[in-house]
Amino acid sequence: MAPKAYYNIHPKFHVAVDCIIFGFEDGELSLLLLKRNFEPARGQWSLMGGFVEEGESVDAAARRVVAELTGLSDLYMSQVHTYGAPERDPGERVVSAAYYALVDIKKYNRELVRAHNAFWVKLPDVPPLIFDHGAMVRDALRFMRYQASVKPVGINLLPEEFTLTQLQALYEAIFGQAMDKRNFRKRIASMDYIEKTGGLDRTMSRRAAALYRFNPDKYDGQSIFKI
Amino acid sequence: MAPKAYYNIHPKFHVAVDCIIFGFEDGELSLLLLKRNFEPARGQWSLMGGFVEEGESVDAAARRVVAELTGLSDLYMSQVHTYGAPERDPGERVVSAAYYALVDIKKYNRELVRAHNAFWVKLPDVPPLIFDHGAMVRDALRFMRYQASVKPVGINLLPEEFTLTQLQALYEAIFGQAMDKRNFRKRIASMDYIEKTGGLDRTMSRRAAALYRFNPDKYDGQSIFKI
DNA sequence: ATTTTAAAGTGTAAAAACAACACTTTAAAA
DNA sequence: TTTTAAAGTGTTGTTTTTACACTTTAAAAT
Numbered sequence: 001m002a003p004k005a006y007y008n009i010h011p012k013f014h015v016a017v018d019c020i021i022f023g024f025e026d027g028e029l030s031l032l033l034l035k036r037n038f039e040p041a042r043g044q045w046s047l048m049g050g051f052v053e054e055g056e057s058v059d060a061a062a063r064r065v066v067a068e069l070t071g072l073s074d075l076y077m078s079q080v081h082t083y084g085a086p087e088r089d090p091g092e093r094v095v096s097a098a099y100y101a102l103v104d105i106k107k108y109n110r111e112l113v114r115a116h117n118a119f120w121v122k123l124p125d126v127p128p129l130i131f132d133h134g135a136m137v138r139d140a141l142r143f144m145r146y147q148a149s150v151k152p153v154g155i156n157l158l159p160e161e162f163t164l165t166q167l168q169a170l171y172e173a174i175f176g177q178a179m180d181k182r183n184f185r186k187r188i189a190s191m192d193y194i195e196k197t198g199g200l201d202r203t204m205s206r207r208a209a210a211l212y213r214f215n216p217d218k219y220d221g222q223s224i225f226k227i
Numbered sequence: 228m229a230p231k232a233y234y235n236i237h238p239k240f241h242v243a244v245d246c247i248i249f250g251f252e253d254g255e256l257s258l259l260l261l262k263r264n265f266e267p268a269r270g271q272w273s274l275m276g277g278f279v280e281e282g283e284s285v286d287a288a289a290r291r292v293v294a295e296l297t298g299l300s301d302l303y304m305s306q307v308h309t310y311g312a313p314e315r316d317p318g319e320r321v322v323s324a325a326y327y328a329l330v331d332i333k334k335y336n337r338e339l340v341r342a343h344n345a346f347w348v349k350l351p352d353v354p355p356l357i358f359d360h361g362a363m364v365r366d367a368l369r370f371m372r373y374q375a376s377v378k379p380v381g382i383n384l385l386p387e388e389f390t391l392t393q394l395q396a397l398y399e400a401i402f403g404q405a406m407d408k409r410n411f412r413k414r415i416a417s418m419d420y421i422e423k424t425g426g427l428d429r430t431m432s433r434r435a436a437a438l439y440r441f442n443p444d445k446y447d448g449q450s451i452f453k454i
Numbered sequence: 455a456t457t458t459t460a461a462a463g464t465g466t467a468a469a470a471a472c473a474a475c476a477c478t479t480t481a482a483a484a
Numbered sequence: 485t486t487t488t489a490a491a492g493t494g495t496t497g498t499t500t501t502t503a504c505a506c507t508t509t510a511a512a513a514t
Contacts, residue, residue, distance in 0.1 A: 006266055007319045010278035012239035015311070015322050039233050051237035058311025058322060082309040082324050084242070084285025092234045095242050095285060095322070097309050165491075182493070183473065205490040207480040392462075409464070410502070432461040434509040 016096040017062040018049040018133060020080070020140035021070065023105035023120055024157040027169045030105065030120040031137065032069065033129070037117045040091045041130045047137070048118065049096065062099040069116050071109030076102045076156040078147065080140045088132050100140040102156035148174050149225045152193070155214045163201050163209040164188060171225065187225075193218035243323040244289040245276040245360060247307070247367035248297065250332035250347055251384040254396045257332065257347040258364065259296065260356070264344045267318045268357045274364070275345065276323065289326040296343050298336030303329045303383040305374065307367045315359050327367040329383035375401050376452045379420070382441045390428050390436040391415060398452065414452075420445035 021032035034046050050065040052058050059079070067073050080098040088094070105120065113119075121127070126137065148154040154170055155162075168184045188194050193215050200208040248259035261273050277292040279285050286306070294300050307325040315321070332347065340346075348354070353364065375381040381397055382389075395411045415421050420442050427435035 004267065004318050007241055007278075007321070010241055011281045013242050013279070014234055014237055015240050015242065040231065051234075052240070052311065052322070054238045054320075055313050057313055058309060061311075079308060081306060082285060084279065084288075084324065086282050086284055091231050093281075094234070095279070097311065163491090180473070180475085181491095182475085185492080186494095202482090205480095206482045206488070207491050209491060390462090407503070408462090409504085412463080413465095429511090432509095433459070433511045434462050436462060 014092060014094040015052040015058065016049055016094050017052065017058060017065055018047040018096050018098050018136055019062055019066050019069075019077075020047060020098060020100040020137055020144075021066060021103055022100060022140075022144065022157060023103045023108075024170055024173060025105045025120070026122075027173055029123045029157075029173050031123065031126055032103070032108075032113070032118055033121050033126070034116060034118045036130075040089075044130045045127045046130045047098075047133045048116070051094075058097050059099075062097070062101075066099075066101045069112055069118055070103060071112050072103060072107060076153055078143070078153075080136070080143050083132050083136065085132070090131075098136040098140060100144050102144075102153060104157065104159055106159060145174055150223050151221065152191075152214060152219065161197050161199060161201075161211040161213050163204065163211060165204065165209060167194075167212070175225070188212075191222075193220075241319060241321040242279040242285065243276055243321050244279065244285060244292055245274040245323050245325050245363055246289055246293050246296075246304075247274060247325060247327040247364055247371075248293060248330055249327060249367075249371065249384060250330045250335075251397055251400060252332045252347070253349075254400055256350045256384075256400050258350065258353055259330070259335075259340070259345055260348050260353070261296075261343055261345045263357075267316075271357045272354045273357045274325075274360045275343070278321075285324050286326075289324070289328075293326075293328045296339060296345055297330060298339050299330060299334065303380055305370070305380075307363070307370050310359050310363065312359070317358075325363040325367060327371050329371075329380060331384065331386055333386060372401055377450050378448065379418075379441060379446065379451055388424050388426060388428075388438040388440050390431065390438060392431065392436060394421075394439070402452070415439075418449075418451070420447075 023030045023032065032048065034048055036042050036044055036046055048065055048069045050061060050068070052061040062077060063073065066075060066077065077099050080100055082095065082097045084095045086093055088096070128134065129137065154174055157170060158166060164185055167188065168179060168181065172179055194212050195215050195218070197211045197213050199211040201211055202208045250257045250259065259275065261275055263269050263271055263273055275292055275296045277288060277295070279288040289304060290300065293302060293304065304326050307327055309322065309324045311322045313320055315323070355361065356364065381401055384397060385393060391412055394415065395406060395408065399406055421439050422442050422445070424438045424440050426438040428438055429435045
């Protein structure tokens with residue numbers, strides 16, 4: 001395609017993606033963060049990011065970048081916001097789109113994570129991050145909470161089969177507040193798209209707990225939780 | 228700032244903004260759209276857009292672009308989503324951030340709008356738009372509805388002083404559903420940040436209607452309407 | 455002057471959703 | 485055999501939401 005005058009009087013910028021990768025363990029949300037052993041900002045903490053390449057959509061770049069770190073494709077991901085302040089990256093002008101991803105924390109590729117010098121950090125322990133990555137985390141958490149209140153995305157943080165106790169702990173972590181066990185279970189019982197598998201979990205307690213799964217065929221877009 | 232190797236192995240792209248400009252008139256939402264008398268896509272309908280310039284934030288570009296068309300700064304604006312498919316603009320690669328803006332439709336600069344060959348089009352009459360602008364409108368409407376359900380942004384579509392009948396018609400237009408007058412007025416009465424000005428509107432009915440205004444000092448972030 | 459008209463304004467009751475609350479069951483471990 | 489720790493289970497009061505219809509006002513028409 002020949003360059004056109006009405007485009008080329010305008011500047012071009014690097015376009016990047018930064019990924020807020022959420023996991024869930026021990027009743028708490030965690031983020032997968034890089035302790036950067038590369039430039040720029042070597043030695044500081046940051047989100048996993050990367051540049052959008054020729055012929056690659058911004059969404060695809062976000063998936064690629066998460067897969068480079070975790071080995072996981074097919075994650076639940078969602079664009080959060082785009083950050084475009086001219087000095088947000090002090091090195092060069094970079095416009096960055098933030099995406100959040102939800103990972104079953106049992107499944108990621110440990111070698112890749114080690115090779116990137118990345119670590120799971122529980123949310124309250126997240127250190128100061130480079131550039132505007134702290135704002136990205138704040139905005140991603142807010143947006144993820146909203147989405148979790150509106151559709152069952154949170155389930156992507158759990159294994160395919162989970163107990164109601166795990167599910168409740170997950171929602172308590174997402175919304176940061178305790179919930180009543182009976183009311184919670186009543187609510188879940190009314191969601192026919194969360195169904196018993198018939199299996200039992202015997203690892204978490206003396207008494208075996210019924211396992212449940214999300215059935216996407218039965219899910220029709222109905223809202224889940226009030227925030 | 229000297230170019231750095233770790234940036235310059237990556238491509239750069241044009242970064243644009245496209246603006247979904249909402250107005251409200253005759254009980255219906257409208258969009259301010261361009262019938263393009265310039266390239267590219269001359270003769271087709273599009274959103275108002277423009278490129279992000281050197282040293283300009285993406286947010287500032289969106290405000291500039293809306294001000295170029297309407298003469299209005301200080302509008303309520305919010306970023307919606309960024310569109311980054313490689314072929315979304317068939318001319319050259321352009322990554323575009325969409326923003327919505329809320330305009331009091333009595334106030335815009337008519338000369339500027341005429342000069343841009345722009346027109347207010349009621350939502351149900353919006354014609355097919357170029358590129359992915361149709362998707363931008365759909366996403367902006369969804370996001371604006373969400374924000375209007377959560378905070379009183381809709382008020383930016385009305386004059387500073389408004390009657391409860393106008394306000395109800397506005398929310399009916401935003402959410403696309405009729406509301407009960409008494410229940411609506413009860414709800415508004417419980418929002419102390421929507422207060423009587425003492426003034427009366429005599430233009431809309433035989434019986435004068437009390438005028439109200441939004442008092443931002445009394446607004447503390449509480450949620451407004453269930454969607 | 456009187457009547458008509460069109461929008462402004464106002465309360466109650468039933469239904470639904472939500473929140474609070476404590477004990478029994480199970481099976482492994484001691 | 486007893487202890488323990490988590491799984492599992494219903495009811496009631498409170499709050500929120502919804503449904504519903506007539507009176508008031510003042511301009512315009514007669």
